[in-house]
Amino acid sequence: xxxxxxxxxxxxxxxxxxxxxxxxxxxxxxxxxxxxxxxxxxxxxxxxxxxxxxxxxxxxxxxxxxxxxxxxxxxxxxxxxxxxxxxxxxxxxxxxxxxxxxxxxxxxxxxx
Amino acid sequence: xxxxxxxxxxxxxxxxxxxxxxxxxxxxxxxxxxxxxxxxxxxxxxxxxxxxxxxxxxxxxxxxxxxxxxxxxxxxxxxxxxxxxxxxxxxxxxxxxxxxxxxxxxxx
Numbered sequence: 001x002x003x004x005x006x007x008x009x010x011x012x013x014x015x016x017x018x019x020x021x022x023x024x025x026x027x028x029x030x031x032x033x034x035x036x037x038x039x040x041x042x043x044x045x046x047x048x049x050x051x052x053x054x055x056x057x058x059x060x061x062x063x064x065x066x067x068x069x070x071x072x073x074x075x076x077x078x079x080x081x082x083x084x085x086x087x088x089x090x091x092x093x094x095x096x097x098x099x100x101x102x103x104x105x106x107x108x109x110x111x112x
Numbered sequence: 113x114x115x116x117x118x119x120x121x122x123x124x125x126x127x128x129x130x131x132x133x134x135x136x137x138x139x140x141x142x143x144x145x146x147x148x149x150x151x152x153x154x155x156x157x158x159x160x161x162x163x164x165x166x167x168x169x170x171x172x173x174x175x176x177x178x179x180x181x182x183x184x185x186x187x188x189x190x191x192x193x194x195x196x197x198x199x200x201x202x203x204x205x206x207x208x209x210x211x212x213x214x215x216x217x218x219x220x
Contacts, residue, residue: 101208
């Protein structure tokens with residue numbers, strides 16, 4: 001099993017550009033989530049999904065969209081990138097909302 | 113409002129010198145408390161889940177305990193390979209709140 005995979009590993013964007021961060025898991029997990037990690041702030045939940053077709057907002061959802069059309073994939077879209085979105089983004093999955101989460105390797109995003 | 117607070121922020125230990133990391137939380141409806149290890153440039157790696165006060169879990173040199181307001185991660189006779197950042201997270205409903213972590217360095 002590959003576990004949780006994320007692409008790209010690193011991306012540079014200009015302010016106002018849009019992009020999609022990809023996340024996929026091959027463990028048939030129902031719960032998937034996106035976090036951002038900033039120095040001194042810890043991991044903060046952006047959006048999560050409890051199953052295909054179901055998504056909800058986390059602690060810091062503004063400027064991000066998600067969809068969950070399949071169990072395996074959970075892409076995160078940045079609509080109009082801003083320098084404040086410079087961060088490391090992690091995708092995670094678990095069997096259910098209360099399960100231990102498996103994290104991907106992360107995507108480092110720099111917005112100029 | 114901070115949900116999860118970890119202390120200390122950084123800890124340096126000599127190899128074999130045991131210590132404890134602290135995680136205090138303020139969520140009202142705790143559904144679970146999680147400990148993760150994170151190495152530089154990598155995603156967090158799951159260590160333990162604790163669900164109720166008094167519960168304890170062990171794995172190699174690590175032992176996690178839980179009370180009604182805090183959790184401890186005890187590290188017994190640490191080795192250099194235990195150097196990492198240790199993250200604590202609490203589950204409130206279906207959302208998770210993470211602390212900022214404790215950066216542990218074990219010196220040979």
